[in-house]
Amino acid sequence: xxxxxxxxxxxxxxxxxxxxxxxxxxxxxxxxxxxxxxxxxxxxxxxxxxxxxxxxxxxxxxxxxxxxxxxxxxxxxxxxxxxxxxxxxxxxxxxxxxxxxxxxxxxxxxxxxxxxxxxxxxxxxxxxxxxxxxxxxxxxxxxxxxxxxxxxxxxxxxxxxxxxxxxxxxxxxxxxxxxxxxxxxxxxxxxxxxxxxxxxxxxxxxxxxxxxxxxxxxxxxxxxxxxxxxxxxxxxxxxxxxxxxxxxxxxxxxxxxxxxxxxxxxxxxxxxxxxxxxxxxxxxxxxxxxxxxxxxxxxxxxxxxxxxxxxxxxxxxxxxxxxxxxxxxxxxxxxxxxxxxxxxxxxxxxxxxxxxxxxxxxxxxxxxxxxxxxxxxxxxxxxxxxxxxxxxxxxxxxxxx
Amino acid sequence: xxxxxxxxxxxxxxxxxxxxxxxxxxxxxxxxxxxxxxxxxxxxxxxxxxxxxxxxxxxxxxxxxxxxxxxxxxxxxxxxxxxxxxxxxxxxxxxxxxxxxxxxxxxxxxxxxxxxxxxxxxxxxxxxxxxxxxxxxxxxxxxxxxxxxxxxxxxxxxxxxxxxxxxxxxxxxxxxxxxxxxxxxxxxxxxxxxxxxxxxxxxxxxxxxxxxxxxxxxxxxxxxxxxxxxxxxxxxxxxxxxxxxxxxxxxxxxxxxxxxxxxxxxxxxxxxxxxxxxxxxxxxxxxxxxxxxxxxxxxxxxxxxxxxxxxxxxxxxxxxxxxxxxxxxxxxxxxxxxxxxxxxxxxxxxxxxxxxxxxxxxxxxxxxxxxxxxxxxxxxxxxxxxxxxxxxxxxxxxxxxxxxxxxxxxxxxxxxxxxxxxxxxxxxxxxxxxxxxxxxxxxxxxxx
Numbered sequence: 001x002x003x004x005x006x007x008x009x010x011x012x013x014x015x016x017x018x019x020x021x022x023x024x025x026x027x028x029x030x031x032x033x034x035x036x037x038x039x040x041x042x043x044x045x046x047x048x049x050x051x052x053x054x055x056x057x058x059x060x061x062x063x064x065x066x067x068x069x070x071x072x073x074x075x076x077x078x079x080x081x082x083x084x085x086x087x088x089x090x091x092x093x094x095x096x097x098x099x100x101x102x103x104x105x106x107x108x109x110x111x112x113x114x115x116x117x118x119x120x121x122x123x124x125x126x127x128x129x130x131x132x133x134x135x136x137x138x139x140x141x142x143x144x145x146x147x148x149x150x151x152x153x154x155x156x157x158x159x160x161x162x163x164x165x166x167x168x169x170x171x172x173x174x175x176x177x178x179x180x181x182x183x184x185x186x187x188x189x190x191x192x193x194x195x196x197x198x199x200x201x202x203x204x205x206x207x208x209x210x211x212x213x214x215x216x217x218x219x220x221x222x223x224x225x226x227x228x229x230x231x232x233x234x235x236x237x238x239x240x241x242x243x244x245x246x247x248x249x250x251x252x253x254x255x256x257x258x259x260x261x262x263x264x265x266x267x268x269x270x271x272x273x274x275x276x277x278x279x280x281x282x283x284x285x286x287x288x289x290x291x292x293x294x295x296x297x298x299x300x301x302x303x304x305x306x307x308x309x310x311x312x313x314x315x316x317x318x319x320x321x322x323x324x325x326x327x328x329x330x331x332x333x334x335x336x337x338x339x340x341x342x343x344x345x346x347x348x349x350x351x352x353x354x355x356x357x358x359x360x361x362x363x364x365x366x367x368x369x370x371x372x373x374x375x376x377x378x379x380x381x382x383x384x385x386x387x388x389x390x391x392x393x394x395x396x397x398x399x400x401x
Numbered sequence: 402x403x404x405x406x407x408x409x410x411x412x413x414x415x416x417x418x419x420x421x422x423x424x425x426x427x428x429x430x431x432x433x434x435x436x437x438x439x440x441x442x443x444x445x446x447x448x449x450x451x452x453x454x455x456x457x458x459x460x461x462x463x464x465x466x467x468x469x470x471x472x473x474x475x476x477x478x479x480x481x482x483x484x485x486x487x488x489x490x491x492x493x494x495x496x497x498x499x500x501x502x503x504x505x506x507x508x509x510x511x512x513x514x515x516x517x518x519x520x521x522x523x524x525x526x527x528x529x530x531x532x533x534x535x536x537x538x539x540x541x542x543x544x545x546x547x548x549x550x551x552x553x554x555x556x557x558x559x560x561x562x563x564x565x566x567x568x569x570x571x572x573x574x575x576x577x578x579x580x581x582x583x584x585x586x587x588x589x590x591x592x593x594x595x596x597x598x599x600x601x602x603x604x605x606x607x608x609x610x611x612x613x614x615x616x617x618x619x620x621x622x623x624x625x626x627x628x629x630x631x632x633x634x635x636x637x638x639x640x641x642x643x644x645x646x647x648x649x650x651x652x653x654x655x656x657x658x659x660x661x662x663x664x665x666x667x668x669x670x671x672x673x674x675x676x677x678x679x680x681x682x683x684x685x686x687x688x689x690x691x692x693x694x695x696x697x698x699x700x701x702x703x704x705x706x707x708x709x710x711x712x713x714x715x716x717x718x719x720x721x722x723x724x725x726x727x728x729x730x731x732x733x734x735x736x737x738x739x740x741x742x743x744x745x746x747x748x749x750x751x752x753x754x755x756x757x758x759x760x761x762x763x764x765x766x767x768x769x770x771x772x773x774x775x776x777x778x779x780x781x782x783x784x785x786x787x788x789x790x791x792x793x794x795x796x797x798x799x800x801x802x803x804x805x806x807x808x809x810x811x812x813x814x815x816x817x818x819x820x821x822x823x824x825x826x827x828x829x830x831x832x833x834x835x836x837x838x839x840x841x842x843x844x845x846x847x848x849x
Contacts, residue, residue, distance in 0.1 A: 157569075
C-alpha cells in the first residue's frame, strides 16, 4: 500500500499510531502525583517533539544518506521562522501560506548555500556550512534588524496590515481555516488528564507526510545514488556520473524540511528569534540524528524526542523537588544524595545529556535504534539471522565509517 | 499494492464510528470548562518565575529568584512579613492569595527569547501557572509578555528597562513596575548639567537591541535638549566581551563625554576597558573627559570594581533609601540571605506583592479583573514613595534614584552612593509620547 514494502509500511503505521496517541502515552502519571514531574504530554512540548522530528528527518536525508555533515542547518530553520512570521504580519494568520513560504525560502537559500558549499566535501563542507550559518545568524542579529528585529525577535503586532484578515480587537492567533492552533481539549479520566491540541495534530500530520516522503526517498533509485555518494564518491565519478546534482538535490530537500520545521515553530508560536540560527542549534540536530541512529528511518525522530525531553523536563527539576523525593531518608543522607544529584539536574541537564550521548556513541554506535533492535533480537531468537531494515542501515553506516 | 473495495454501507458505518469517536472527548470537557486560563481549583495557586539562571544576566536572575521565594514566604504568612506591613493596601493578611496557598515553579530563560517562551509555555500548560514574572532582559520580557497576552495569563515584568516594554510593545496583560530609559534620561540630565555644564559632546556606545536603542534615543534627546551635542552613536553586539576596538575611536572623535548604554557583563567590560584606555585622565576640548553609565546596579558596580568611582547613573531603587518599606524589605532579605537585595530583587518582590494584592482586592483570579484592579492604582510603602500604575500603558510612575560610584566605599555593599532622588513629576511623560508611540494595549485576554 502507498507504494511501500510491508516492513516500511509497518514502521509508518507504528509511527502514525504513536503520534496519534502521544498525548496519552506521554502522560503516564496521574496529575498531582509526585511522578507527574516526568509527564511530557503538554501541547508545547509535544509540538516540539514532532517539529524537531521533522527537522531531524530532513537532516538525515542529507547526512544519513550522503554522509555530508552540515553544521549549518539551523540557518534554514531560522529562515523558515522569519518567513512564516512575515506572512502572519503581512498576509493572513492562516498557517498554510506561512508554511508554504517558509519551505520555498529555505529551499532557495539551501540552493545558494549548497551550490557553494558542495564544491568541497568532508570537513571543508562542514566548515563552509557552519560559516554560512554564522553569517546568517549575525545578519539576523544585528545587520538586518529592520527585517528580523534583532535580539528581541520578530513578533506580530496589532498594527500589522494582514491584508486577507479583517480588523481584530485583540492580538490574532494562528489558525487553519478557523481552527485555532492553540485550541486544546482536555480529557479527564480518573486522576489522569490528557491534552489534545489542534496545533499538535496539525504538526503531527505534517510529520507523517514528511516521514512518508523520507521513506520513499530512502527506497528510491535517487536514494540509492545518494548512498553510493556516501560509500565511494570518487569511484562514482570515475564511472562518468556527475554526483553533484544528486547531493545538491539532497541538500535542498533537507533544507526545505528544516524550513518546514521553522515555519511550524512560528505557526505554533508566532515569534522568530535569531537564537534559532545559532551554531548550537545546528549542533543540536546533528546530536539528534546521531543519538537516534543516522541513516535509519525512525532514529532521528527518536533522537529529537530524547533531546527535547531532557531540555524541557530535566531542566525544570530543582533542589526543592529533590528534597521532596528523598524526604524519607535521614537528614544527613538526604542532603548528601541531593548534593550528588544536583549537578545533573536543573541547569545541569546538559551534563546528563552529554553522558547519555557518550554512552550511546560508545556502546551503541547505531544509536537508539540499534539498542532497540538488540533488545528485539534477544526476545526473538528465531529470526536472529533475519534481515531487518533498521539494523541493516545501522550496519551499513558502521561499515562506512 | 493491495486492492481495496469500498461499499456504501461500509463507508457509512466507519464514518459514523469515526464521528462518534471524535465527538466522545467533548462529553468529558463540557463541565470542566473554566472562564479563564488555569483557574485555580484546589487549595493552592501556582505562580511561574522565569529568570535567567545561565548566561550574561545570571547574577541578576539568581537575586530575582531569592526575592520571589521571599515574597511567596511572606504571602503565605512565613517570616516577618516584610513589606506587607508597610504596604498602603492592607488587603493581604498572610493567608496566601484569596485563602489559597501560594506555590511556585521556576524556569531558565537563558536570556534567549526562544528558550524563555518555551519555559513560560511549559509553566502555563504543564504546571498551571496563572501569573508569570521575571526576566532580566528587555528582549526576553517583550517576548514573554507577548506570549502571556496570547495565553491569557498576567505578566508582571521584572527587570526590563526598555521604553518598548510599555511603549510600542505594550500589552493589556503585561505590567511593569521597573522604571524605563526615558525616566533614566529625564532624571539624569539635570544632574549631568550640574556636573559637566551645557557645552559637551557625547559619544554613545550602545548595546544592539531594544533596550540599548531606546536608552540611546532617550539620553541623546535629553542631553541635546540642554545644549549637548552628540558626536556619534555606535552599536555594539550584545555580549561582545572585548570592547577595545569600539573604545579606541572615541579618543580622536572630538567627544568629551562617553555614554555607555550597556548593562550587566557588557557594562563591566566596556567600562573597565574605557578606564584602562586612560579616558578619565584625558583632556578633550579643554575639559576633563567624563564617562556616564545611565543604568546602574550594585551587582555591576561590584563587577567593575575601581573603575566605577565617581561615575554617575540612575537606579530604580537602592537599599540605602530611608523609607519604612525599604527598611522592612532590606531587613527580611538580609536576615534570610545575609546581604542586601539588588534593585532587580526589589522590583520582582514588589511585583509579586502587587499581583497578590490586586487579586485580593478584585476578589477574583480572572486576569481581566486583575487588570482592572491594577489600572490607575495608587499605592505607597513599597520603597519608592507614592506610586501610580498608569492605566494607559501599565507603567509605574514613581521617584527615580540618581547615583554615582562611591569614592571610598566602606564595604562591597556601599559601592554606590545616592546623589539625589528625582521626584515623580520630573520623569512623567504623556502616554502617547513619540518615544512610546506605535503600540496599543489591546484588550485583556482571559484565555480559555
